[in-house]
Every structure is written in structure tokens, then in C-alpha cells.
Amino acid sequence: MxxxxxxxxxxxxxxxxxxxxxxxxxxxxxxxxxxxxxxxxxxxSLDARHVPIGLVVEHVSPESRSFSAGFDYSDYFQAHYFRDLREARQALLSRKINAIVHLQADFERRLNASEPAPIQVIVNGVDANTARLTSGYVQGVWETWINARAESQGLTPMRAVQLEARVWYNSGLxxxxxxxxxxxxxxxxxxxxxxxxxxxxxxxxxxxxxxxxxxxxxxxxxxxxxxxxxxxxxxxxxxxxxxxxxxxxxxxxxxxxxxxxxxxxxxxxxxxxxxxxxxxxxxxxxxxxxxxxxxxxxxxxxxxxxxxxxxxxxxxxxxxxxxxxxxxxxxxxxxxxxxxxxxxxxxxxxxxxxxxxxxxxxxxxxxxxxxxx
Known part of the structure; x- marks a missing residue:
């Protein structure tokens, strides 16, 4: 050496x-x-899990209960029910919840009459990433529910385009x-x-x-x-x-x-x-x-x-x-x-x-x- x-x-x-x-x-x-x-x-974590969300259902009906159940049994949401929109907005301001889903009193009637049955979604946009994820998750609950409802009635949801998503490399997101x-x-x-x-x-x-x-x-x-x-x-x-x-x-x-x-x-x-x-x-x-x-x-x-x-x-x-x-x-x-x-x-x-x-x-x-x- x-x-x-x-x-x-x-x-x-x-x-x-x-x-x-x-x-x-x-x-x-x-x-x-x-x-x-x-x-x-x-x-x-950049994932949004167990997001506290407020549900305001002005008229309880089988359709509204069925739709609300999608939030109760979702891993993405922790549902809180409020009597009216004013109470839910106060909870949103105090940051007890991150979003509000509002079903109006005529939701079931308009849905059964094949009229547009709007669902109001109010999201806290302070955290833009969580807000985008929450909006997407609410959309997913709606689509899942409307598809299940159509299948139970023997109908096919009317869609001009059907999107089939595939996630590569990190399929679990x-x-x-x-x-x-x-x-x-x-x-x-x-x-x-x-x-x-x-x-x-x-x-x-x-x-x-x-x-x-x-x-x-x-x-x-x-x-x-x-x-x-x-x-x-x-x-x-x-x-x-x-x-x-x-x-x-x-x-x-x-x-x-x-x-x-x-x-x-x-x-x-x-x-x-x-x-x-x-x-x-x-x-x-x-x-x-x-x-x-x-x-x-x-x-x-x-x-x-x-x-x-x-x-x-x-x-x-x-x-x-x-x-x-x-x-x-x-x-x-x-x-x-x-x-x-x-x-x-x-x-x-x-x-x-x-x-x-x-x-x-x-x-x-x-x-x-x-x-x-």
C-alpha cells in the first residue's frame, strides 16, 4: 500500500x-x-378524508333520505344535519364544517316530475385544494346515487358522454x-x-x-x-x-x-x-x-x-x-x-x-x- x-x-x-x-x-x-x-x-396528507359536511334537508322524503345516506356511509365525509340553511352557514363560518349540501323542499317533487332538481353546494374555499376535492366528492356521491336510482327503476341515465376513468401508477390515489x-x-x-x-x-x-x-x-x-x-x-x-x-x-x-x-x-x-x-x-x-x-x-x-x-x-x-x-x-x-x-x-x-x-x-x-x- x-x-x-x-x-x-x-x-x-x-x-x-x-x-x-x-x-x-x-x-x-x-x-x-x-x-x-x-x-x-x-x-x-393531501387526501381529503372524513370531511365535515353539513346537510340541510328542508323536506324529509324517501328520495332525500336515500341521497343523504350516500354521505353517511362515505369514508370521505362526516355528515352533520342542520334544521335550516342559516344554522348550517353559521357552522361553516365557525369552521365546524367545510361544506354545505342543501336540498330544497320541492326536491322530490321536481325529481319525480323529471324537472331539474338543483342541489346547492356551498364549499369553504379557504383551503383551495380541499375545496376542489370536496366538490369532486359531492359530485361523485350525486352520480352514484342517480345511477343507483335509475337502475332501481329499470331506467338508463341519459348521458351524451360516459366517462370511464383509469388512474395509472398510483391507482389508490x-x-x-x-x-x-x-x-x-x-x-x-x-x-x-x-x-x-x-x-x-x-x-x-x-x-x-x-x-x-x-x-x-x-x-x-x-x-x-x-x-x-x-x-x-x-x-x-x-x-x-x-x-x-x-x-x-x-x-x-x-x-x-x-x-x-x-x-x-x-x-x-x-x-x-x-x-x-x-x-x-x-x-x-x-x-x-x-x-x-x-x-x-x-x-x-x-x-x-x-x-x-x-x-x-x-x-x-x-x-x-x-x-x-x-x-x-x-x-x-x-x-x-x-x-x-x-x-x-x-x-x-x-x-x-x-x-x-x-x-x-x-x-x-x-x-x-x-x-x-
Whole structure:
């Protein structure tokens, strides 16, 4: 074994000992993914379930009871009955319910006379996403009921067009299947950027950077000695996150695990390079940590497509998202988990990750200290 390899192994061993002496690195790599996955996996949902809805039936009849039963036995609604529209509106204003379905007194008569029998639906639009889902669910209850009523009378509903919907890749429409893969990218951003954003700054704060620079080790060996241990910790955190996604949250992994690991390697190298660059520039652990959160975590959370649809953003923001490394990793994760190995998506995003990893690592090497100032 040549001297360069021995020096590199010595630096790697030193960094692992530092990790063992400072358990916060292990907490970031392994405890934080568990905490975030449990928090977001169970606590955050884009689905609308058990929506409190108010039913105002001015005249109780077999038809109105039959229609109202669709809300009583639906997993999407929690029905509350009110005597009049004024009382229901007050409940809507006080946010006890999210919507009102109003059946007028002549509902049954107009329905049996084949006249238009309007149903008034009032939805709280403060949360636009829930409002759209609630409106769609009410429409679904109406269509189900009108079809069942027609079949019971031996009639066929009059429709010019009959829509047959098919949902691909996430047939159960579980938001958890969409959120958890994207959350892995956010977790990997935190692991990669936070772990390495502190390592060089820690050397400066503790006065050990002078000792490192005065030794025969080269700058490349110092950076490799910092990168390799935290790369291994980061990949361990990724394997833990994938395992929780598949076995705990039941997110289907349709594509190849090896494709995920290769993409994770590219993304982690980019995150580690960004963290090293921050750490070299900051020379202070607190400042480096704050910069890492602002520069890496917040863009990964907001601008990566993890929760918010990039196509819905203004075009200047859409252009800016191309600078967010997590954007490319989120696209790969969601594709591999839910659709499979779709190379038209994987290869361009993997190439972008490779270019960004090389850029950050080269910049970190260029900015790394070579002498005391």
C-alpha cells in the first residue's frame, strides 16, 4: 500500500472516530430520517378524508333520505344535519364544517316530475385544494346515487358522454405514495449538506485545520477523507428511508433498487459537495449550518416538486428550480417508485445530477485552503 493510500485511510479513520465522539452526525444520518418519515408519512396528507359536511334537508322524503345516506356511509365525509340553511352557514363560518349540501323542499317533487332538481353546494374555499376535492366528492356521491336510482327503476341515465376513468401508477390515489419518495430527497439533502457543512468549519473552530495543512496530506486527500465517511453514512440513511417507505408505509417500489442507489449516489455527492463548499466558505459551524438550511433544505422542500407542482409556478420560478439539485432526484424517486425504470425520465435527470456533483466538488477543491492565511 503506497503512502497516499495510507494517508487517506488515516484521514477516513480520523473522521469516523470524530463521528463516534460526536453522535450528532449519527443522529442526522439515521435518527432524522426516521423522525421525518414518521412525521410526514403519518402527519401530512393531501387526501381529503372524513370531511365535515353539513346537510340541510328542508323536506324529509324517501328520495332525500336515500341521497343523504350516500354521505353517511362515505369514508370521505362526516355528515352533520342542520334544521335550516342559516344554522348550517353559521357552522361553516365557525369552521365546524367545510361544506354545505342543501336540498330544497320541492326536491322530490321536481325529481319525480323529471324537472331539474338543483342541489346547492356551498364549499369553504379557504383551503383551495380541499375545496376542489370536496366538490369532486359531492359530485361523485350525486352520480352514484342517480345511477343507483335509475337502475332501481329499470331506467338508463341519459348521458351524451360516459366517462370511464383509469388512474395509472398510483391507482389508490394515496398522497402518501407521492409524498414519501419525495421526502427521501429532502432527507438526503439534509444529511449530505448538514453533515459536511459542519466538518471543515469544525476543523477551523477547533484549531485542527492548521495541523492538517502542516501535514504531508494533499488537499484532495483531505476532502476525500471528509467525503467518504459521510457518503457511507448518507447511503445508510437512504437505505433506511427506502426500507421504511416500502415496508412501513407500503409505498410500491416498481423500479429497480440499484437504479435508486445509483441516483442516490449522484445526488449525495452533489449534496456533499455543496456542504463542503459551504463549510469551506463559512469557517463557523453555526453559520455553516444556517446557510446549509437556507441554501439546500428550503429549496429542496419548496422548489423540488416534493409537494408543490413545478408546472403551477410562475415561469421565472420554474427556471430557478433547474438550479435546485433535489428537483432532479425527486423526479427519479417518484418515477422509480411508482412507474418503474422509465429511462426517458431517469437518464436526463441523472445526467443533471452528475454535472451538478462534478461542479460542486470541483468548486470545493478549488476553494479548499492550501495554506494558513
Amino acid at each position: 503506497n503512502a497516499a493510500c495510507q494517508r487517506l485511510l488515516g484521514l477516513i479513520r480520523k473522521e469516523f472516530l470524530q463521528v463516534l465522539r460526536d453522535p450528532s452526525s449519527l443522529a442526522i444520518a439515521f435518527a432524522m430520517p426516521v423522525f421525518l418519515l414518521l412525521l410526514f408519512g403519518y402527519g401530512v 394515496r398522497s402518501r405514495n407521492f409524498l414519501v419518495p419525495g421526502l427521501i430527497a429532502v432527507i438526503m439533502t439534509l444529511i449530505g449538506a448538514l453533515l459536511t457543512a459542519l466538518v471543515m468549519a469544525r476543523e477551523w473552530e477547533r484549531g485542527t485545520m492548521e495541523a492538517l495543512i502542516s501535514t504531508p496530506v494533499s488537499v484532495r486527500e483531505v476532502l476525500l477523507g471528509k467525503l467518504i465517511p459521510y457518503y457511507l453514512l448518507g447511503m445508510g440513511g437512504m437505505l433506511l428511508s427506502i426500507g421504511m417507505a416500502v415496508f412501513l408505509f407500503q409505498v410500491p417500489l416498481v423500479g429497480s433498487l440499484w437504479v435508486l442507489l445509483l441516483a442516490g449516489t449522484l445526488f449525495l455527492l452533489a449534496a456533499l459537495g455543496m456542504g463542503l463548499l459551504i463549510s469551506i466558505a463559512a469557517k463557523n459551524q453555526f453559520v455553516a449550518g444556517q446557510i446549509a438550511i437556507v441554501v439546500t433544505f428550503l429549496p429542496a422542500f419548496i422548489l423540488s416538486g416534493f409537494i408543490f407542482n413545478i408546472d403551477s409556478m410562475p415561469w421565472p420560478v420554474q427556471l430557478f428550480t433547474h438550479l435546485v439539485t433535489a428537483r432532479y432526484f425527486v423526479a427519479i424517486l417518484q418515477t422509480v417508485f411508482l412507474a418503474g425504470d422509465i429511462w426517458e425520465v431517469i437518464l436526463p435527470n441523472a445526467l443533471a445530477l452528475l454535472l451538478m456533483a462534478l461542479a460542486f466538488l470541483v468548486l470545493a477543491l478549488w476553494r479548499a485552503p492550501r495554506r494558513l492565511e
